[in-house]
Amino acid sequence: MFPASQRRVLAARGTDFYVSAVSIWEMRLKHDARHRSGERKSHFSPADVVAALQDQDMTLLPMTVRHAAGELETPLDHKDPFDELLRPRPRRKISGY
Numbered sequence: 688m689f690p691a692s693q694r695r696v697l698a699a700r701g702t703d704f705y706v707s708a709v710s711i712w713e714m715r716l717k718h719d720a721r722h723r724s725g726e727r728k729s730h731f732s733p734a735d736v737v738a739a740l741q742d743q744d745m746t747l748l749p750m751t752v753r754h755a756a757g758e759l760e761t762p763l764d765h766k767d768p769f770d771e772l773l774r775p776r777p778r779r780k781i782s783g784y
Contacts, residue, residue: 704745709772711737712750 689697696702714736717729740747750772763770 704743705748706740706745707748707773708750709769713769 711733714729714731715733718727718731718733720728722728754772759771
């Protein structure tokens with residue numbers, strides 16, 4: 688899943704973890720979407736992921752109207768709406784936006 692170097696960073700004491708509602712929303716859309724074969728595009732149930740995250744030491748970040756209306760400091764070079772919503776989230780949460 689993750690290379691050893693990334694697992695060490697993730698396991699380090701004092702590492703803060705944030706999970707955005709936007710990520711869960713994108714996960715739900717992919718879970719509900721299907722390939723032509725009828726197979727789900729994602730096998731991860733968003734409800735199961737949320738349940739697992741609640742048992743972890745993570746901060747769940749909401750999606751608000753102010754977040755949706757906020758402009759990016761640096762425009763993205765592609766138009767993925769989830770990336771646009773995720774990019775400014777941690778900075779705004781920490782700064783009390």
